[in-house]
Amino acid sequence: MTNKQVTDIFRDHSIVITNVDSKAMNFKEAIYSLKAIDEEVVVIDQSIYEPDTQLHEEEDEGREPFSPSGAQLHGKTFAQTTSRHCIGTLRQVMESVNSENPKSLNVLDIAAKSDKIPEQPLFSDKVAWDHTTAKAGENYPTSDMRWALASSGWTQHRWHQDSNGFATVVTVQSGIKWWYIGSPRKGIDPSRDSGGILRFLDGFDLDESNSSRLDVEVVVLTPTDWLFLRPQTFHAVITPVPTVVDGGHFIASVTIRETCFGIYDDFIAGRFITNTEHHKASFTLLSRLLILYHKSFLHPGPEDIMESVINHIPDLSSSAGVIDLFCFCHLFELYGVLCSWQYNVDDSVAAALSRRHVIKNRKLAREIKEWFFCHYDLKVFNGAPTSPSHARVVLDHKFLAQQCQALLTFKVKADQGPKGTYVVGEFTFKRDALRKAIRRCLKNNPDALAYFESPGTEFSFNWDKRMAFTVHKKRSPIPMQENIDGLTFDDIKHFQPAEGQSVESEGQSAMSDTHSAEPAGVKLIRKRKRRCHSKVKFIQRDKSETLRYKERERWKRGLDMFSTISDICITPIAH
Secondary structure (H helix, E strand, C coil): CHHHHHHHHHHCEEEECCCCCCCCCHHHHHHHHCCCCCEEEEEEEEECCCCCCCCCHHCCCCCCCCCCCCCEECCCCCCCCCCEEEEHHHHHHHHHCCCCCCCEEEEEEEEECCCCCCCCCCCHEEEEEEHCCCCCCCCCCHHHHHEEEEEEEEEEEEECCHHHHHHHEEEEECCCCCEEEEEEEECCCHHHHHCCCCCCCCCCCCCCCCCEEEEEEEECCCCCCCCEEECCCEEEEECCCCCEEEEEEEEEHHHHHHHHHHHHHHHHHHHHCCCCCCCCHHHHHHHHHHHHHHHHHCCCCCCCCCCHHHHCCCCCCCCCHHHHHHHHHHHCCCHHHHHHHHHCCCCCCHHHHHHHHHHHHHHHHHHHHHHHHHEEEEEEEEECCCCCCHHHHHHHHHHHHHHHHHHHHHHHHHCCCCCCCCCCCCCCCCHHHHHHHHHHHCCCCHHHHHHHHCCCCCCCCCCCCCCCCCEECCCCCCCCCCCCCCCCCHHHHCCCCCCCHHHHHHHHHHHHCCCCCCCHHHHHHHHHHHCCCCCCCCCCCCCCCCCHHHHHHHHHHHHHHHHHHCCCCCCCCCC
């Protein structure tokens, strides 16, 4: 089977590969292959019930939780973090398996020290990493993207989807895993289908079968099987025997649309529907994939290089590929809306660097969209011929506004969830704050803002399947618009000097210090470095100036704000 055939299958279906040659290991050998056997890990003891669970409370009475004697964390004696979560070691899990009264212990997300997963034709994030330039000292985030799981047997993991819109690959080293994979039922309302905002709201129960909206398939994984799971796929897992699994996350261009939808899910309801987060790794890899798209479309390389990446960039000859591309570009257009510094006052260097990286990515995304409009037309839309400007209206104005409306409606519906349901993202914010953030993001795109403000409610991030179109390449491409930047109205307001305070007066005040010959703002940055030196490495190429001093000097001289991006080394910041 060719790489193209594999990616075409993965567009619509998860993949199971059986009868793969592999070395058989027993549970002890598999445990020893993971990491230092006595390193501390988080252990979930499922032998006891949650405090709010009344089922079998008489049977549970008097049962002691998993509590390894002598276990310590940061010099402190062992203590449970919740009724089930505790600190232990893999050796103690293995000893429990061999004891007279074994417990049901689950160890999730054991960070891998090396990449045990061989290269696969679906790993677009690895291809992007190999074909784009890394900063000095930057390595592929293996500890986030490769991991292992260990279970002592008879453990379960209720319905969830994997975080950050990642696809997932797993292979069993020892034991058995039962995977329950839920797919939206055919003919279901679009609001509960892929990209729909009600997929896990409005009656969805993480502990029930949800048979009214999901078709469930059971996959039994043994040491000769591999599972490649599409992003945004509901799954529950049961482990009936002591088992060790190697796994990893990846980003596939063929499912980039679902990856974007999964990131919106995390923003609104990450703590409800998923079990972890890898925001820094996600942002880093998505940025590299964006650079790969930009290079491949705007500055294509030699034929042999393009052949190696052709399956990892959207196919613009099809409407599905075009929608994938614009979903990806819209994610970067809205990325500032998804960041915590949008809702909380944060003057740290980390937040400043994060904002600059978002601006840089937004510029690349806007250039890709402009390139598309200069090279392609939508010839038929809903069965009717279209004008050359129609592509920009439906893709860059209406579609973007639709996704913004869906994001706002998603937040409203999450806030209106059933009593006792905890539906929240990685940080808290009000729906009015989200509405204002979207307006500031769209203010420099008045057509998209007008569609966003128009009456109506959207329940899906996905393209309406009823709005069919065909794509044709222009015979004569038109010139691209020059001087495209990545700024939004919010960025412009952020970088402007405070009202009533001129750049000159601030500079004179700083330079008047007789004990320092440093330019304006240097002392401020150095104080910030002392406060957050453990979190952010501040990189300044020109030691005689600070970033803020450069920004304001450029505003004073009327230069393009985006030029500051080329003067610093951007480090992705977790939000």
